[in-house]
């Protein structure tokens with residue numbers, strides 16, 4: 204690889220052992236993927252933050268990087284942690300787990316990472332512009348950055364995202380390069396999409412079909428009249444979960460779509476396909492639900508406003524988590540939404556979510572509007588699931 208003098212000095216250990224280790228990781232990645240050079244990144248977003256996923260080995264590695272003088276050279280935020288940092292006892296998280304989670308966050312903080320834990324960093328300032336290179340790890344956010352914002356990032360892992368943060372570089376391969384952003388599969392949608400579960404279902408259908416192909420292709424979607432930010436974040440989460448998709452284009456909606464014509468190879472997605480995907484994500488009857496959660500990916504402020512409107516003057520009858528980032532929660536506090544929501548008995552699970560929090564065994568059946576949350580609730584926590592429209596879920600939670 205063609206390394207600049209500064210990159211060579213990182214590799215030689217002149218900026219300390221942590222930066223050296225980070226550069227070694229990136230150089231090895233670059234060699235594996237045939238990168239010719241490094242490119243500067245404007246920001247990083249690191250996954251693998253929950254102590255439940257990291258364990259002692261992961262924590263030891265972070266502590267070593269912090270002790271080795273690691274300091275970020277790009278603006279860096281974190282994925283959700285295993286608990287609400289301020290409100291974990293109310294969510295049933297014990298003190299031992301909390302202490303370990305705090306050690307994880309302290310190591311990141313020592314390295315200059317902004318310890319705001321969220322999968323929607325684009326909602327509070329980690330917002331790359333069109334064409335900007337970043338190194339993000341959360342798969343739904345990667346897809347959002349590439350497809351919706353037109354920024355450029357590969358699907359990083361936790362260590363490579365941290366390495367990019369500490370060096371301000373990433374190897375130039377994959378979705379950073381023009382040739383890999385070309386669409387290869389035309390996805391013609393004939394159904395009119397009605398709600399967020401429809402977008403999640405669409406992501407599952409496309410993801411399943413892309414996944415089953417020998418060579419993965421960038422989908423080019425036609426037939427969607429429009430899509431809100433919230434619908435797009437759900438689509439991104441779902442397509443990334445079911446198909447490992449890091450980039451797609453939607454004609455008339457996403458910024459790079461106008462550069463391309465629809466590819467020749469075409470698949471069609473009908474209302475029956477969407478209904479099939481929705482049914483596949485629903486195994487629980489309404490009366491079996493003992494856990495409601497909205498906010499996968501983390502909620503936007505308009506979504507929290509909508510929850511407050513739905514819960515005003517009511518009481519929830521079962522456990523109900525509202526998952527979002529700390530900055531968005533701060534705005535909800537200010538607007539009085541938190542008071543209404545908590546007054547109804549629902550709980551904010553800020554900084555975390557129903558997938559990364561250690562809640563296996565606590566519940567039997569999850570209701571959510573998120574296809575991704577259904578997938579992980581079943582696979583990771585063995586919960587039954589029910590994919591429900593946003594407002595219907597709020598009504599069901601108060602029945």
Ligand code: F3S
Nearest residue numbers: 322499500501556558
């Ligand atoms: Fe975010 Fe957790 Fe869903 S990290 S995308 S809310 S699984």
